[in-house]
Amino acid sequence: MKSLKKKLESSFSDIKINITDDSRITVNIKKDAVVSILNFLKNLGYEHLALISCIDWIEENEFELVYILSAYMEKDQEYNEKEKKTILVKTRISREESKFITVINIFENAEPYERELHELFGINFEGHPRLTPLFLERDYKIPPFRKDFDTRKYVKDVFDKIPSIEERKK
Amino acid sequence: MRELELYFGPQHLGMVGNFSITLKVEGDRILKADANPGYLHRGFEKLIEQRTWMQNFPLVCRINVVEPDHMELIYSMGVEKLAGIEVPERGKFIRSIYCELARVGSHLFGLWAYSNMLGFDTVANWAMYHRDLVLDLFEELTGARVYHIYIRPGGVRRDFPEGFEDKIVKTLHTIGSKVPDYNATFFENRLFEKRAKNIGKITCEEAKKMGAVGQAIRATGMKYDIRKIEPYAAYDKVDWKVPTREDGDAYSRILVIRDEMIESVYMIFKLLDKMPKKGDVYTKTPNPFKWRVPAGEAYVRCESSRGELGLYIVSDGGDKPYRAHFRTPSYSHGLTILEKVLEGESIADVGNIMMSLYVVAPEIDR
Numbered sequence: 001m002k003s004l005k006k007k008l009e010s011s012f013s014d015i016k017i018n019i020t021d022d023s024r025i026t027v028n029i030k031k032d033a034v035v036s037i038l039n040f041l042k043n044l045g046y047e048h049l050a051l052i053s054c055i056d057w058i059e060e061n062e063f064e065l066v067y068i069l070s071a072y073m074e075k076d077q078e079y080n081e082k083e084k085k086t087i088l089v090k091t092r093i094s095r096e097e098s099k100f101i102t103v104i105n106i107f108e109n110a111e112p113y114e115r116e117l118h119e120l121f122g123i124n125f126e127g128h129p130r131l132t133p134l135f136l137e138r139d140y141k142i143p144p145f146r147k148d149f150d151t152r153k154y155v156k157d158v159f160d161k162i163p164s165i166e167e168r169k170k
Numbered sequence: 171m172r173e174l175e176l177y178f179g180p181q182h183l184g185m186v187g188n189f190s191i192t193l194k195v196e197g198d199r200i201l202k203a204d205a206n207p208g209y210l211h212r213g214f215e216k217l218i219e220q221r222t223w224m225q226n227f228p229l230v231c232r233i234n235v236v237e238p239d240h241m242e243l244i245y246s247m248g249v250e251k252l253a254g255i256e257v258p259e260r261g262k263f264i265r266s267i268y269c270e271l272a273r274v275g276s277h278l279f280g281l282w283a284y285s286n287m288l289g290f291d292t293v294a295n296w297a298m299y300h301r302d303l304v305l306d307l308f309e310e311l312t313g314a315r316v317y318h319i320y321i322r323p324g325g326v327r328r329d330f331p332e333g334f335e336d337k338i339v340k341t342l343h344t345i346g347s348k349v350p351d352y353n354a355t356f357f358e359n360r361l362f363e364k365r366a367k368n369i370g371k372i373t374c375e376e377a378k379k380m381g382a383v384g385q386a387i388r389a390t391g392m393k394y395d396i397r398k399i400e401p402y403a404a405y406d407k408v409d410w411k412v413p414t415r416e417d418g419d420a421y422s423r424i425l426v427i428r429d430e431m432i433e434s435v436y437m438i439f440k441l442l443d444k445m446p447k448k449g450d451v452y453t454k455t456p457n458p459f460k461w462r463v464p465a466g467e468a469y470v471r472c473e474s475s476r477g478e479l480g481l482y483i484v485s486d487g488g489d490k491p492y493r494a495h496f497r498t499p500s501y502s503h504g505l506t507i508l509e510k511v512l513e514g515e516s517i518a519d520v521g522n523i524m525m526s527l528y529v530v531a532p533e534i535d536r
Contacts, residue, residue, distance in 0.1 A: 135211035
């Protein structure tokens with residue numbers, strides 16, 4: 001754990017590493033260095049991308065992207081401490097611009113995660129081959145998982161316009 | 171031959187569940203597959219942000235319809251980690267027993283879907299009947315058959331009723347005594363072997379690249395199991411094995427599922443033996459209406475019956491979660507691996523491969 005922290009600190013500048021007792025490492029890094037740190041960690045053996053998540057910090061006007069990595073064991077190998085570690089690589093991007101670089105060429109299974117974040121948060125991943133809708137069928141002015149999307153107002157605006165059965169009979 | 175586009179949706183007889191795949195086919199061969207989820211998107215992660223910590227339980231257990239128990243567990247684990255709550259010893263054992271029962275039930279349901287789709291109706295009926303026996307146990311324990319809401323932050327809702335341990339043993343003996351019949355009619359049936367061997371094959375390296383977990387990776391020879399890697403509940407208290415196979419095809423995935431079911435049954439017996447006979451089953455938590463969880467973030471993971479299940483949960487110190495994101499095993503299986511594996515296979519094997527990868531649509535959509 002400590003050696004990983006040292007390795008990261010010597011290879012990257014402007015990095016903030018936080019180790020919690022239960023084998024989780026949080027790495028805060030500038031957005032330009034994300035691709036290189038993901039490559040670096042993958043070469044160290046953290047080749048399982050568990051999740052790409054996004055948090056909308058509306059008061060700071062920023063999105064926080066979280067890449068969660070862990071390690072696979074070798075085939076026919078028993079368990080050791082390495083698989084226990086989970087690394088959370090976090091970066092912040094501007095909410096207005098809301099664009100980032102795709103990491104598909106590093107992790108193949110990043111594709112649907114980025115597609116989902118594009119649809120639900122409106123983050124544009126440059127270089128992604130198909131940012132087509134994944135779950136939603138309607139067009140939304142504000143992507144629905146952003147904090148300023150008001151679900152109640154949306155329901156009122158869209159579904160109140162549908163006439164009731166009595167009104168339709170007239 | 172002419173290239174055609176086939177919409178393989180939920181109305182198609184070969185499809186199990188609310189999921190669709192757009193296939194480009196030439197004759198019977200699939201050239202390209204395009205998975206298309208969204209039939210069950212209910213925006214749960216957004217709704218979770220609008221409800222208090224305890225109010226979220228009816229939502230989270232509906233994320234995976236087939237086995238809601240691990241969903242309750244992962245959400246409770248997330249809240250416990252944020253709030254720093256410890257689970258009492260007996261509560262941990264009950265959680266493990268409950269989750270293993272859920273795994274048996276879920277695998278039986280999966281076996282029903284798989285054998286039914288391949289036309290083995292007898293096996294399908296047995297599996298459904300045996301799942302019902304497990305649901306009877308759940309009904310006695312929690313009052314509900316499918317959505318139990320039994321696990322809560324700090325432990326479980328209540329202790330085992332009197333004589334419940336014996337009932338678990340009796341039910342599992344009933345199911346276990348049928349294993350030779352299952353083997354003869356399904357797992358070792360030559361018709362099934364012909365249908366599933368060398369279908370939907372992935373190697374260990376490919377599986378790693380595409381983020382496979384659960385049976386998909388254990389069928390390629392890797393012992394990747396969160397219960398061993400990062401033991402939660404009482405899984406480190408008893409001795410058990412992780413079943414694996416070598417080939418990485420549909421047949422080995424199904425055999426891993428069978429072996430896992432058998433291993434779960436043995437594990438429940440061991441857990442029942444080792445369980446402390448007395449003690450609390452839950453730690454007291456604050457009044458749910460006034461409960462504010464300290465600000466912070468947590469990533470927790472457990473092994474659901476489909477593979478690594480994770481939850482990334484963030485609190486801003488309020489009475490509701492600020493953000494919750496579920497990492498569900500079917501997500502990579504159904505969207506990345508399925509698309510890749512289907513290329514070059516025949517139309518008749520789409521459902522076969524999808525069920526062997528153990529894809530559940532509600533888990534993808536959330």
